Amino acid sequence: MLLKINFESDVPIYAQLKNQIIRGIAKGELDEGESLPSVRQMAEDIGINMHTVNKAYNLLKGDGFITIDRRKGAIVNKIPIPSSEEYDDILKEELESIISEAHCRGVSEEDFIEACKEIYSVYKRK
Template identity: 70%
Template sequence: MLLKIDFESDIPIYMQIKNAILQGIAKGDLSPGENLPSVRQLAEDIGINMHTVNKAYNLLKNDGFLTIDRRKGAIINDKISSPTEEYKVLLEENLKSTIAEAICKGVSEGEFLTTCNNIFNTYKEGTKK
């Protein structure tokens, strides 16, 4: 698994790891049942603290994307749950902030929707692999 971590980013490293794994799942680069590197191995590969990787893995576990087994390690779940009402509320809140920022930066509605459609379709195609 290849992760690109930007150590200069304002986004915390654990969130960059979480986001990269989610994107890998959405694109089909990470398959259900696939093992991820151990916490220790990924931390060593990136050159970060094990607790940072552990935090990312636990967030993904709590969201239902990973199963963590002491013997087998972190595994991509084969059955990812349907969106809950709580998730939909959180999604809407996140989108409100993203849309507000885009409007403040002068992004047109058409540009925004085209970008969203392009990204969504990229991930949607990945799930068909």
């Protein structure tokens, strides 16, 4: 899996890293039980601070995407991860922000839903 970090982005590097790993898991590029590079190796490969990688890995662990084992490192967990009421609330809040901006920019409901379907289709499990 190739990670692309945009150092000019307003999105923090740890969040970009976390999001790209989640996308890799969702697309099947990272399988259950697969090891992620060590914190040191990932930091070196991307050219970022080890603390940044550590923060991304800890967030992924907290969200249930990976398990961190002292001997084996970061391991991808079984997908799908059970949803929770807390996640459902976060999802709705984030969608509300995206939908409200799309509405203000004149994106129709049909176009918005079609864009969502296009993106979601990439993540359907085989």
